[in-house]
Amino acid sequence: MKDIRILFAGNPNVGKTTLFNSICGVHQHTGNYPGVTVEIKTGKRQINGHSIIVSDLPGTYSLSAFTPDEQVARDALLSSGPDVVIQIIDATNIERNLFLTTQLMEIGLPMVIALNMCDLADEQGMTIDADCLERNLKIPVVRIVARKGEGVEELIKTIIQVSTHKTPAVHRAVEYPHSVTSHISEIGNYLSAHASLLGSLSPHYAAIRLMEGDEHLEKMLHEKGCTIPFIDTTDPAERDGIAEDILLARYKISEEITTCSVQCSMGRVMPGDLIDQVLTHRLFGIPIFLSCMWFAFQLTFSASNPFIVGIEYIFGYFTELMNSVDMDPLIRSFLSDGVIGGVGSVLVFVPSIFVMFLLLSILEDTGYLARAAFVMDRLMHSVGLHGRSFIPFLIGFGCNVPAIMATRTLQSRADRIITIITIPFMSCAARLPVYVLFAGVFFGAAAGNVIFFLYVLGIVVAILSALIFRRLVFKDEPSPFIMELPPYRKPSGFAAAVHMWFKGREYLKRAGLVIFGGVIVVWALATLPAGVEYGSADSLVGIIGQVFQPVFAPLGFNWQLVVGLIFGFIAKEVVVGSLGTLYGGEEMLESSLAADPTLHPIIALAYMVFVLLYLPCVAALGVIRQEMGTWKWTGIAIGWGIFVAYVFAFIIVHVGSLFIGA
Amino acid sequence: MNNTTYPHQYLYGWTGIVTLTTGIAGIISIREGAGIGTGLFIPDIPGGCILLLIAALFATAVIKGRTDRPGWISFSYIGALLLVVFAGCAILVETGNFLTLIMEGEEAHLLTIVSSSFIWAAILAIPLLAGVSKLLYGCSCGGDCCE
Amino acid sequence: MVPLSLTKSGEKVVVRSICGTGHLAKTLGQLGIIIGIELTIIQKAKESVIVRIGESRYALGAGAASMVLVEPRK
Ligand SMILES: Nc1nc2c(ncn2[C@@H]2O[C@H](COP(=O)(O)OP(=O)(O)OP(=O)(O)O)[C@@H](O)[C@H]2O)c(=O)[nH]1
Ligand SMILES: [Mg+2]
Numbered sequence: 001m002k003d004i005r006i007l008f009a010g011n012p013n014v015g016k017t018t019l020f021n022s023i024c025g026v027h028q029h030t031g032n033y034p035g036v037t038v039e040i041k042t043g044k045r046q047i048n049g050h051s052i053i054v055s056d057l058p059g060t061y062s063l064s065a066f067t068p069d070e071q072v073a074r075d076a077l078l079s080s081g082p083d084v085v086i087q088i089i090d091a092t093n094i095e096r097n098l099f100l101t102t103q104l105m106e107i108g109l110p111m112v113i114a115l116n117m118c119d120l121a122d123e124q125g126m127t128i129d130a131d132c133l134e135r136n137l138k139i140p141v142v143r144i145v146a147r148k149g150e151g152v153e154e155l156i157k158t159i160i161q162v163s164t165h166k167t168p169a170v171h172r173a174v175e176y177p178h179s180v181t182s183h184i185s186e187i188g189n190y191l192s193a194h195a196s197l198l199g200s201l202s203p204h205y206a207a208i209r210l211m212e213g214d215e216h217l218e219k220m221l222h223e224k225g226c227t228i229p230f231i232d233t234t235d236p237a238e239r240d241g242i243a244e245d246i247l248l249a250r251y252k253i254s255e256e257i258t259t260c261s262v263q264c265s266m267g268r269v270m271p272g273d274l275i276d277q278v279l280t281h282r283l284f285g286i287p288i289f290l291s292c293m294w295f296a297f298q299l300t301f302s303a304s305n306p307f308i309v310g311i312e313y314i315f316g317y318f319t320e321l322m323n324s325v326d327m328d329p330l331i332r333s334f335l336s337d338g339v340i341g342g343v344g345s346v347l348v349f350v351p352s353i354f355v356m357f358l359l360l361s362i363l364e365d366t367g368y369l370a371r372a373a374f375v376m377d378r379l380m381h382s383v384g385l386h387g388r389s390f391i392p393f394l395i396g397f398g399c400n401v402p403a404i405m406a407t408r409t410l411q412s413r414a415d416r417i418i419t420i421i422t423i424p425f426m427s428c429a430a431r432l433p434v435y436v437l438f439a440g441v442f443f444g445a446a447a448g449n450v451i452f453f454l455y456v457l458g459i460v461v462a463i464l465s466a467l468i469f470r471r472l473v474f475k476d477e478p479s480p481f482i483m484e485l486p487p488y489r490k491p492s493g494f495a496a497a498v499h500m501w502f503k504g505r506e507y508l509k510r511a512g513l514v515i516f517g518g519v520i521v522v523w524a525l526a527t528l529p530a531g532v533e534y535g536s537a538d539s540l541v542g543i544i545g546q547v548f549q550p551v552f553a554p555l556g557f558n559w560q561l562v563v564g565l566i567f568g569f570i571a572k573e574v575v576v577g578s579l580g581t582l583y584g585g586e587e588m589l590e591s592s593l594a595a596d597p598t599l600h601p602i603i604a605l606a607y608m609v610f611v612l613l614y615l616p617c618v619a620a621l622g623v624i625r626q627e628m629g630t631w632k633w634t635g636i637a638i639g640w641g642i643f644v645a646y647v648f649a650f651i652i653v654h655v656g657s658l659f660i661g662a
Numbered sequence: 663m664n665n666t667t668y669p670h671q672y673l674y675g676w677t678g679i680v681t682l683t684t685g686i687a688g689i690i691s692i693r694e695g696a697g698i699g700t701g702l703f704i705p706d707i708p709g710g711c712i713l714l715l716i717a718a719l720f721a722t723a724v725i726k727g728r729t730d731r732p733g734w735i736s737f738s739y740i741g742a743l744l745l746v747v748f749a750g751c752a753i754l755v756e757t758g759n760f761l762t763l764i765m766e767g768e769e770a771h772l773l774t775i776v777s778s779s780f781i782w783a784a785i786l787a788i789p790l791l792a793g794v795s796k797l798l799y800g801c802s803c804g805g806d807c808c809e
Numbered sequence: 810m811v812p813l814s815l816t817k818s819g820e821k822v823v824v825r826s827i828c829g830t831g832h833l834a835k836t837l838g839q840l841g842i843i844i845g846i847e848l849t850i851i852q853k854a855k856e857s858v859i860v861r862i863g864e865s866r867y868a869l870g871a872g873a874a875s876m877v878l879v880e881p882r883k
Contacts, residue, residue: 062839066832093864096841213835240830247838271798273851273861274736277818280868282854284719288744291712295751303754306761313765374868377857387870411832481870482836485859 010088012059031364035409098254285375307351342519345580384470396426430572602656613645681720688713742791749784814874822879
């Protein structure tokens with residue numbers, strides 16, 4: 001049987017990824033705000049001998065595509081030639097969703113509509129006549145509840161049925177006013193002569209897209225040396241008028257179909273609106289957000305502490321066990337310094353990271369995240385950032401990589417570049433072990449405050465960088481803020497826990513590969529050349545460290561710390577991993593750090609600040625390159641990070657030693 | 663205010679009481695943090711500030727409630743919700759600290775778990791939350807409380 | 810006609826005109842903020858607003874809110 005290739009299209013936040021997860025049995029990221037998915041994810045499902053290849057697209061309001069994530073969706077829809085397009089529609093908001101349907105219908109591909117969130121529609125007392133929708137659109141409509149998996153099997157059956165139809169798909173046509181149709185047929189006729197330039201688009205459809213103002217298509221045709229009558233000759237105002245007529249025609253048909261198929265008690269006040277009046281309040285909005293953050297921070301550290309102590313016990317037990325068993329000294333060194341010392345030092349912090357993922361996922365599911373972006377917009381705007389950048393920033397506290405990807409939801413390139421440059425200053429979960437270790441050893445009871453200070457410092461540096469780049473480099477205003485606010489939903493503890501588990505498992509896998517690998521390399525370098533004292537200045541790692549150490553001498557870092565920084569580039573956890581390897585194992589790490597005469601609190605603070613600010617890890621670097629598109633900006637982003645890190649660490653060491661000296 | 667009929671009248675009055683208790687709890691926390699308290703509660707200056715913020719939300723609810731009933735409902739709902747959720751967090755945080763101390767073999771008092779002033783303020787807010795959330799959803803289903 | 814940034818919270822208004830063309834106006838258009846549509850102002854924080862159209866809520870920053878000219882609904 002032939003593979004059936006299908007695309008999941010639809011407005012943002014209608015549950016495309018939830019359906020994708022339920023069909024393909026995977027756990028892609030979902031969240032209750034627009035713009036969660038920003039790249040195409042593909043999965044597979046075998047059923048009755050058919051193999052269905054599903055691609056989940058980023059959400060989009062229309063095919064005009066002003067942001068990179070929408071462009072990804074548009075390109076997939078227009079040029080990948082799928083067998084069936086599935087539009088997922090939010091049943092509680094059919095009218096707005098149908099606007100996209102009117103655009104998708106015209107592409108001419110076979111379609112199926114999945115009417116999602118039927119549970120919510122029922123709850124809100126809406127009755128939806130799916131048959132009426134089906135008749136009016138001439139597209140099969142299936143009711144589903146993606147979150148519970150209801151109706152999914154029927155949807156698959158319908159998809160298979162539609163894909164095996166031999167006749168080409170004929171959907172309801174949008175009725176344009178005469179002024180529009182005459183232009184469409186004129187351009188369409190002209191384009192039929194150049195059909196080879198259009199790829200898989202039909203000339204008629206290409207004409208509509210051009211009239212609607214598809215800059216992408218227009219540019220492509222121009223590049224191929226095609227001048228289009230009407231488009232190139234008429235003045236922009238008239239073209240805008242026509243584009244507007246098309247828009248209105250689309251809304252007219254959406255409204256018409258909605259009125260006939262949906263009955264609901266409109267005009268009531270939603271509880272969400274009342275809640276919004278408080279949470280987005282002019283005065284209370286920001287303090288409320290800050291207090292939530294404060295408790296999230298407290299929970300991350302205090303609630304996970306007992307687990308951390310427990311894991312420390314387990315590793316202590318292993319170390320003792322190993323010391324009591326007779327074995328080859330090289331193997332013993334590998335196990336106690338390399339495995340337990342390196343990987344163990346990192347694994348100890350896993351509970352904190354799990355709690356942080358849990359809280360972030362709850363925050364994403366309630367719908368509050370989008371409100372926080374709105375509340376912060378004015379502040380962000382005044383430092384030269386787009387309000388929407390706030391969402392990538394918050395995601396960045398978990399991991400910088402998805403945060404950098406999330407900048408795809410920003411319209412203007414300047415906004416994107418500035419946001420990407422500043423995201424690495426958001427202290428990701430991988431940096432946490434460094435802080436907890438150093439703050440715990442050198443600051444004792446004040447450790448919590450020091451860690452909080454580091455998070456705040458990261459934000460302050462991000463703000464300063466944004467100001468500098470906006471004022472000195474781009475010299476324009478951030479583009480205006482427009483964002484859909486999702487409805488509030490009660491977060492489900494279970495869903496959040498599942499989410500945390502998969503995120504956490506990914507983290508553990510990484511710990512198993514990257515961190516383990518990095519630590520093994522450090523251990524091997526510390527053991528070689530043969531016969532040298534383990535981890536001494538004469539070992540290979542000592543030599544490497546000493547070569548770079550002079551660069552960091554003004555900051556007071558010893559060579560072990562420098563080795564940590566160098567290998568920390570692989571992943572920031574490796575900083576602690578390699579220090580654990582070099583300083584005699586998980587058990588010994590804290591006491592030997594405290595005993596090292598070359599270290600004192602000021603240097604420890606400078607080191608933490610340096611780790612916070614310097615280089616993102618290799619993974620983040622790769623994504624920065626991918627999203628920036630040029631090496632120039634990638635280089636600027638990295639260089640800026642190192643420069644800022646060095647300057648801040650330098651200031652801390654020198655100002656701090658004034659106090660200590662006094 | 664002719665529209666505060668039974669049983670909302672009591673709920674409205676209760677908002678006033680909760681405003682006071684939350685405010686007092688906040689001040690106690692801050693005083694403990696500054697070292698001039700009784701030692702009965704956990705010193706927590708940021709926590710105290712958050713309590714004062716919530717008290718300000720309740721106060722706004724009381725003031726709004728005189729003319730604008732949905733305003734009262736929304737402000738007291740969010741205030742109570744935040745208070746109860748934060749109190750839950752406070753219990754978790756203190757339990758975490760308590761267990762850590764025990765596991766590290768240090769002295770710890772079980773009572774510290776419940777000596778955050780959040781908890782006491784929150785207990786008083788629970789009836790308010792229950793009552794107001796009913797009204798809030800009542801509003802959304804076309805109830806009589808709005809307009 | 811006044812810009813959306815000068816309305817009051819709780820008002821119901823009708824969109825009369827959208828200033829400017831560009832991407833921003835088109836973005837508003839694809840969200841359903843078009844001439845003749847009815848909006849409810851849910852929140853007003855300085856110049857920024859949250860509006861409701863049917864079942865969708867949109868947050869508009871000061872820049873976007875000043876582009877939408879509205880009239881109170883009679
Ligand atoms: N009640 C209910 N909620 C649902 C249903 N389907 C999805 N959701 C919720 O809707 C939210 C959005 O789901 P996603 O799958 O992330 O939406 P998406 O369409 O992929 O969104 P983008 O990637 O941003 O375009 C999540 O919080 C889901 O839990 C459903 O059938 N019923
Ligand atoms: Mg998605």
